[in-house]
Amino acid sequence: MEYNLPLVEKYRPTKLSEIVGQETIINSLRKIFEGGSFPHLLFYGGSGSGKTSTIMSILNDYFGKKKKLMVMRLDASDDRGINSVREEIKGFAEKKNYFTKGIKVIILDEADSMTFDAQFALRRIIEKYSITTRFCLICNYDNKIIPAIKSRCAEFKFNPINNNVMKEKLKSIANNENIKYEDKSIDIITGIAKGDLRKAINLMQSSSINISENESFLNANLCYNVAGYPLPDEIEKITNILTDPTKNLETSIKKIHKIVLSNGYSISIILKEIIENLIIKITNNEIDSSEYTLQFSELANLENKVSKSTFGDIYLSMLVSIFKK
Numbered sequence: 001m002e003y004n005l006p007l008v009e010k011y012r013p014t015k016l017s018e019i020v021g022q023e024t025i026i027n028s029l030r031k032i033f034e035g036g037s038f039p040h041l042l043f044y045g046g047s048g049s050g051k052t053s054t055i056m057s058i059l060n061d062y063f064g065k066k067k068k069l070m071v072m073r074l075d076a077s078d079d080r081g082i083n084s085v086r087e088e089i090k091g092f093a094e095k096k097n098y099f100t101k102g103i104k105v106i107i108l109d110e111a112d113s114m115t116f117d118a119q120f121a122l123r124r125i126i127e128k129y130s131i132t133t134r135f136c137l138i139c140n141y142d143n144k145i146i147p148a149i150k151s152r153c154a155e156f157k158f159n160p161i162n163n164n165v166m167k168e169k170l171k172s173i174a175n176n177e178n179i180k181y182e183d184k185s186i187d188i189i190t191g192i193a194k195g196d197l198r199k200a201i202n203l204m205q206s207s208s209i210n211i212s213e214n215e216s217f218l219n220a221n222l223c224y225n226v227a228g229y230p231l232p233d234e235i236e237k238i239t240n241i242l243t244d245p246t247k248n249l250e251t252s253i254k255k256i257h258k259i260v261l262s263n264g265y266s267i268s269i270i271l272k273e274i275i276e277n278l279i280i281k282i283t284n285n286e287i288d289s290s291e292y293t294l295q296f297s298e299l300a301n302l303e304n305k306v307s308k309s310t311f312g313d314i315y316l317s318m319l320v321s322i323f324k325k
Helices: 023-034 051-070 080-095 116-128 163-174 183-193 196-209 220-227 233-242 249-263 269-284 295-305 312-323
Strands: 043-044 071-074 106-107 133-139 154-159
Touching: 023 051, 023 154, 043 051, 051 071, 051 106, 051 133, 071 080, 080 106, 116 269, 163 183, 163 196, 183 220, 183 269, 196 220, 233 249, 233 269, 233 312, 249 312, 269 295, 269 312, 295 312
Parallel strands: 043 133, 043 154, 071 106, 106 133
Antiparallel strands: none
């Protein structure tokens, strides 16, 4: 039933004409399929940029009601090791369909999580069954796909969705769902999503559910609270503490701990926002860029460590120490 669907599924495009923010790719694909060809495809790019929706829209147009018989889709949650490639994928590729004619399509979502052994086995299957079967690989990072597979596919890079396109889409959904909003709150959701339309729609829905009786519309603070995202004033305050030479290590740690840990903010989000804030300050000549070259290098190393661990409070102290040597 549609009223139980999350908004991100309810408004998922089912036709190429409904996909927003990727006009160049859509025009290229349309020309390819109008010309009668169907190459192996490799779609790569950030989350929520429209990769899966694009291939599903192509298959809706191409197969219509026959899609269930002619398409096999394996997602990241499915086993896609070397045995799965040899058995499931090979089995579907070599199977003859006596009821419908035409090519079959195998979609491998999150293909960059496949092992290299599985990819080498897949390369041989792509080569062997290319007359009857087409493959579409979808991933976030194309450098994790082996060159032997990349060279057999038409590659398309999906860029993050433009902010203006995202705002128009969010406003359209909000109006359809009778969600009252401030323009500022749509700007904030777009800023937090950073080109990920799926994240933006989910955040808008989560925020709209939490609108209290006293507030009749979606406001800025609510969006930040639901996303667990620090307010711009708090990021500015943290950046000023870090760049202020008069504040020593002990004082800085106490003040920053109070802001971050009391609100339960993610260290990785804090890091990204601080780096962006520093770049803005350097661009506006508020601080001298030559003083922060080493810090940017160490912040990059810290971000790498944070992404592999969960010890937030330790890394928060490490963040402060980068600036207070």
